[in-house]
Amino acid sequence: MSFLDFARGPALNVAMAVFVLGVVWRLVALFAMPWADDRSVPREGAPGRVRGAVGTMVRHLWTPREFGMTSRFAIVNGYIFHIGLAVIVFGFVQHILFIRGLIGLSWPGLPTGVITLVSVVTLASLIAALVHRRTSPVLRLISTLNDYVTWIVTALPVLTGLAAVAHIGAPYQTLLAIHMLSVAALLIWFPFGKLMHAFLVFVTRAETGAFYARRGVKI
Amino acid sequence: MTEQRKIDVDAAMRTFTAQTEEHVIAYAQACLRCGQCADACLFYRTSGDPRHTPAYKLVPIQKAYRAAHSPLKWLGLAPKLTEEDLTGWEDLIFDTCTMCGRCTEVCPMGIDIASIIGQARKAWVAAGLGPEDLLAAADTSRDRGSPLGLTPDKLVERVEWLEDDDETEMPIDKEKAEVLLTVSSIEAMKYPESLAAMAKILNHAGVDWTFSTKGYESTNFGYLAGKPDVAKVMVERLVAGAEACGAKIVVIPECGHAYGVFRWSAANILGRELPFEVLHITEYIARLKRAGKLKLKPYDTPFTYHDPCQVSRRGGAAADARYILEGFATKFQEMTPTAEMNWCCGGGGGVQAMGRAAELRNKAFRIKLDQIEATHTKTLISACANCRLTMDESTKYWHWDGELASIVEVIADHLIEEEDA
Numbered sequence: 191m192s193f194l195d196f197a198r199g200p201a202l203n204v205a206m207a208v209f210v211l212g213v214v215w216r217l218v219a220l221f222a223m224p225w226a227d228d229r230s231v232p233r234e235g236a237p238g239r240v241r242g243a244v245g246t247m248v249r250h251l252w253t254p255r256e257f258g259m260t261s262r263f264a265i266v267n268g269y270i271f272h273i274g275l276a277v278i279v280f281g282f283v284q285h286i287l288f289i290r291g292l293i294g295l296s297w298p299g300l301p302t303g304v305i306t307l308v309s310v311v312t313l314a315s316l317i318a319a320l321v322h323r324r325t326s327p328v329l330r331l332i333s334t335l336n337d338y339v340t341w342i343v344t345a346l347p348v349l350t351g352l353a354a355v356a357h358i359g360a361p362y363q364t365l366l367a368i369h370m371l372s373v374a375a376l377l378i379w380f381p382f383g384k385l386m387h388a389f390l391v392f393v394t395r396a397e398t399g400a401f402y403a404r405r406g407v408k409i
Numbered sequence: 410m411t412e413q414r415k416i417d418v419d420a421a422m423r424t425f426t427a428q429t430e431e432h433v434i435a436y437a438q439a440c441l442r443c444g445q446c447a448d449a450c451l452f453y454r455t456s457g458d459p460r461h462t463p464a465y466k467l468v469p470i471q472k473a474y475r476a477a478h479s480p481l482k483w484l485g486l487a488p489k490l491t492e493e494d495l496t497g498w499e500d501l502i503f504d505t506c507t508m509c510g511r512c513t514e515v516c517p518m519g520i521d522i523a524s525i526i527g528q529a530r531k532a533w534v535a536a537g538l539g540p541e542d543l544l545a546a547a548d549t550s551r552d553r554g555s556p557l558g559l560t561p562d563k564l565v566e567r568v569e570w571l572e573d574d575d576e577t578e579m580p581i582d583k584e585k586a587e588v589l590l591t592v593s594s595i596e597a598m599k600y601p602e603s604l605a606a607m608a609k610i611l612n613h614a615g616v617d618w619t620f621s622t623k624g625y626e627s628t629n630f631g632y633l634a635g636k637p638d639v640a641k642v643m644v645e646r647l648v649a650g651a652e653a654c655g656a657k658i659v660v661i662p663e664c665g666h667a668y669g670v671f672r673w674s675a676a677n678i679l680g681r682e683l684p685f686e687v688l689h690i691t692e693y694i695a696r697l698k699r700a701g702k703l704k705l706k707p708y709d710t711p712f713t714y715h716d717p718c719q720v721s722r723r724g725g726a727a728a729d730a731r732y733i734l735e736g737f738a739t740k741f742q743e744m745t746p747t748a749e750m751n752w753c754c755g756g757g758g759g760v761q762a763m764g765r766a767a768e769l770r771n772k773a774f775r776i777k778l779d780q781i782e783a784t785h786t787k788t789l790i791s792a793c794a795n796c797r798l799t800m801d802e803s804t805k806y807w808h809w810d811g812e813l814a815s816i817v818e819v820i821a822d823h824l825i826e827e828e829d830a
């Protein structure tokens with residue numbers, strides 16, 4: 191079995207199994223906890239739980255204007271690398287082919303040049319996030335190993351993907367194998383680190399939205 | 410002193426594991442450590458100390474839940490909550506969090522840190538920690554009826570004195586009444602005119618109401634001090650007072666946290682729905698105004714309004730205060746930001762009662778003062794006696810030459826009585 195065969199075969203398969211089972215385990219373990227039964231009477235005319243949940247999910251897509259510019263960098267930079275990652279994963283033709291192999295669905299891809307540009311911007315944005323984390327006294331204090339491991343497993347697939355497309359540093363097949371292994375690392379880390387926020391964001395925003403909606407507050 | 414107290418880490422862990430409701434765990438797990446909450450917190454904004462970042466306050470709580478639930482515990486590799494975690498974070502859980510909820514507004518994950526801090530305080534207290542003056546206030550509430558020693562006899566005495574002084578009827582222990590009016594001992598002991606003002610408004614509107622010696626103290630220092638047994642006793646007393654007179658409505662006076670606890674948590678503390686409606690005094694006055702029961706002379710003093718966090722941001726009643734002021738207060742200037750986005754006065758969450766927290770709390774009030782000064786008004790009105798007490802102290806700290814007032818007192822002073830008309 192070649193290095194590439196190992197990477198795209200057993201390595202990715204195991205990683206995907208860990209990802210799926212890990213995410214399911216995390217969510218089941220969370221939802222199996224006792225749920226708070228709020229016996230307070232909701233404010234008259236308050237929106238229901240679902241409306242409150244959806245409203246907060248939407249409102250928290252951006253910081254309220256009352257908070258001024260203080261948090262704009264984190265928000266804007268966060269959007270840049272999140273959107274960048276989405277474009278890379280779902281817009282690159284080779285990725286679409288891979289997804290089609292997995293679930294049978296496909297869609298038109300973006301030109302490789304566009305994906306390369308987006309990858310460079312995404313990588314720059316991730317580096318900016320890391321620099322911010324290391325230079326801000328607040329972020330330096332609150333950061334944990336989880337944050338840095340998460341950064342590494344997120345940045346590596348972008349970096350190795352760029353190297354593979356550009357054929358830099360090693361034969362293409364080796365670069366591709368390394369790229370796939372970096373994706374495998376991301377998938378394995380996902381359920382155990384803070385990448386789980388991709389799922390938890392819907393849970394926490396919704397619960398806070400419902401909690402405050404009961405009180406008649408749009409938060 | 411904290412160092413001399415015996416710290417029971419196991420008791421703290423037992424308390425954490427006893428409150429593993431899904432939303433608390435989700436909140437504890439979801440933090441991205443993005444640090445955006447720092448700038449939303451009045452204590453961080455004042456001190457610039459990264460320790461005051463709301464997300465940082467969650468660290469031992471997250472550790473405790475990991476210790477209890479992480480699969481790593483089966484391998485003996487899960488982190489363990491330590492004595493240092495508890496002592497090192499004590500000031501962050503108590504002194505520098507008013508549970509104002511402002512950090513939730515800016516959190517991209519929507520984590521309600523105030524809820525977690527409220528829960529976490531119980532664990533610190535179970536471990537034998539917590540500010541002694543706050544804990545003493547809770548114990549005094551349980552033993553003497555109120556944190557400031559307002560016993561039933563003292564209440565009667567004070568009400569009789571106010572009744573004479575203000576020439577307004579203030580019934581106590583009526584057999585039957587539509588409305589039970591409660592008090593905050595801060596008002597009763599420091600701003601007693603506020604009690605008479607509430608009575609005047611209710612009498613003006615023809616409300617059938619009473620005080621009750623069975624249940625009168627609306628502040629709940631048991632809740633703020635992380636003492637659930639005291640919190641329950643205080644709630645039960647108010648319920649007993651309301652049930653004794655068959656009240657359909659319990660009115661909470663000008664006290665933000667009293668409203669927050671009784672309106673939104675009392676039923677959960679008791680484990681049953683309350684058999685009456687709970688309204689903050691501003692909500693009730695707004696209701697009287699809507700029903701056409703208030704006749705008011707215009708109030709022409711330029712002023713600004715401070716939203717108590719537990720009434721507005723965490724209570725949902727910001728609009729009622731504005732409705733009361735509409736068409737009555739001719740020179741009302743809103744602060745920026747205001748209502749649900751308002752800055753806390755610095756004394757909520759029991760911080761007002763913690764002597765050791767006074768220095769930073771007073772400094773933090775500079776934020777509020779800047780807001781007030783930007784309105785170019787010299788009168789600051791609120792609807793919370795705890796905020797008023799905090800602002801009273803902090804305005805003196807900053808040598809502010811303006812005037813503090815209560816919305817209830819202002820309204821009572823501007824009622825058009827029949828003899829005026």
